[in-house]
Amino acid sequence: MPTSLRLIAALLVAATIAAIASIAVLHAQDVAHARTQAEQMTGGSVDRGKLALSRYGCGACHVITGIADAQGQAGPSLAGIASRATIAGRLANQPDQMVLWLRHPQQIVPGNAMPDQQLSERNARDIAAYLYTLRKTTY
Numbered sequence: 001m002p003t004s005l006r007l008i009a010a011l012l013v014a015a016t017i018a019a020i021a022s023i024a025v026l027h028a029q030d031v032a033h034a035r036t037q038a039e040q041m042t043g044g045s046v047d048r049g050k051l052a053l054s055r056y057g058c059g060a061c062h063v064i065t066g067i068a069d070a071q072g073q074a075g076p077s078l079a080g081i082a083s084r085a086t087i088a089g090r091l092a093n094q095p096d097q098m099v100l101w102l103r104h105p106q107q108i109v110p111g112n113a114m115p116d117q118q119l120s121e122r123n124a125r126d127i128a129a130y131l132y133t134l135r136k137t138t139y
Ligand code: HEC
Pocket: 053, 056, 057, 058, 059, 060, 061, 062, 074, 075, 076, 077, 078, 081, 086, 087, 088, 089, 102, 109, 112, 113, 114, 115, 117, 127, 131
C-alpha cells in the first residue's frame, strides 16, 4: 500500500476510535446525570433501591433493566418507566405518587396482582430512585 493510503487508513482508524470514545463519554455522563436527578427527585438512594428491588422479589413479576433475573411477566415491564406519563394507568408519574403506589398498590387498584409488601417510606423512596434512572434511551 502506498504511504499516503496507509496514512489515510490510519487517520480513519483514529477518527473512528475517537468517535466511539466520545459516545462512551457522553453515555457515561448521561448515566451519572440520570442518577443524580433521580436521587434529588425522590430523596432515595439508587444503590439501596437496587438492593431492595432484588430483596423484595419485584423481578418475579416485572422485567427490570439492570436487575439480575428480573424477567417476570405477571406485571408490566418497568424498562423505561421514568419516561411514562402514568403509573398503573391511574396516577401521574411523579415521585410522591410512585412512592404511594409502591407502598399501597392494593389501595390504588384494589384486586390487582401487585401485593402490598409493607414497604417502608425509605425503601419505597430508594426503589423509586432506581426506577427513575430507567429512561427510554435514544441510542
Ligand atoms: C405478584 C406480582 C407483582 C409483584 C411481586 C410486584 N408487582 Fe408491580 N405490578 C404488578 C402488576 C400486575 C402491575 C399492574 C397493575 C395495574 O396496572 O393495575 C404492577 C405495576 C407496577 C408498577 C406500575 C407500572 C406501570 O407501567 O405503570 C410499578 C412501578 C411496579 N409495579 C413496581 C413494582 C415493584 C418495585 C415491586 C417490588 C417491590 C413490584 N412491583 C412487585 C405485579 C407485581
